[in-house]
Amino acid sequence: KSQINHNKHYSTPEEEEQRKLNFLNSLQIVEKHNELYKKGEKSYELGINLFSDLSADEYRAMFRMPDPTVRKPESAPAFIANLTVAAPQSFDWRQQGKVTPIKNQGGCGSCWSFSVVGAIESLYAIKHNQNLDLSEEQMVDCMNSKCGGEWIYDGYKYVIANGLETESVYPYTAGSGKYNACKEQKSSPHTHISSYQSLGKGISEAHALATDAEIMAAVQIQPVSMMFNAAGSDFSGYKSGVLTHNDMGWTGSHAVIIVGWGT
Structure with a gap:
């Protein structure tokens, strides 16, 4: 069945x-x-x-974020959270229609691209009151790591330098694990960003993580890219409920976006 x-x-x-x-x-x-x-x-x-x-090994192999002991990301400008105002008990950008539909990365280690694109799509929806479908494939094809995993930070740097096409112009085809040659852009990209910021001290500084209060302050501005360990059977079989994940090791790290909180 x-x-x-x-x-x-x-x-x-x-x-x-x-x-x-x-x-x-x-x-x-x-x-x-x-x-x-x-x-x-x-x-x-x-x-x-x-x-x-x-198998457990096959599932873990799907998550291909870089090993920070081999190549650390560059430090990013820090986000300074306003902690003077208490966060609400619950918050969800989906309820406001500012999160685009869930996508499937398939067999390509491109979660970092989906995280970056998802956050930018939500920011565009918040600012322009319009949903936009941007290209994940563009970064997969045009950055060095291809389907082998990449730092979220490097994805944002790419968008600052190059912008992003829409999904219709540069569709996602890497789901089978095979990427393409970088396509030459024949016109100006649809969307640009000017900067990005890091919560906490970032993973380049001894894996110092942001506090819950800092994360909630940032998410109230826009959905936020993040990485977590998704390699265990608890997450591979997750169906519903509140999963508290205490294993913060780097094996099998996965990139997503935080769109809110609550139960």
Whole structure:
């Protein structure tokens, strides 16, 4: 049933058998966890999804952010949060129509591009009251790391220098894990940004993270790009509820945007 629901096709009987074993292992994890969820001992529910037939190693391999011990990002200008006003109990840019629809990066390590583009799309919607679909593929094709992962900071630097085309002009095709040669821009890009700022001290300074208050102050201005560790089975099978992720290690880091908070 899951194979049909998620349009899965396997190349050999041997692969299909291995996928079945992976799926059954995932199902066991989901059922064991959800028994605790039903008892109120867990705050979030797991489910079966398109990742359920992957091994743990295959799932972790999908997340390809750079290793900060090998190449650290440059320091970014710091965001100075106004902490004199208390944040509301809940806040959600989606309720205001300022977040574009969820997209699927596929088999390319391009989460950083989706994070940068998603934040810029939301900022455009906030400022111009109009939703815009910008190109993730442009940065994938035209930056050095391609599908191998990149720092969010470098993505913002690229947009400052080059701007972004719309999705219709430069569509996303890297979902299979294969990127293209950078296309020469025949006209002025649709959208530019002039600067970006970092919350906290940034990962270039001993992984000093922003406080919740600083993050909430920033998110009330616009959705914010962020990275977190998404490599565990708790996130690969996430279905609903509040997942508190205490593992801040860098293995398998993933880039998304924060659009609000609340329960």
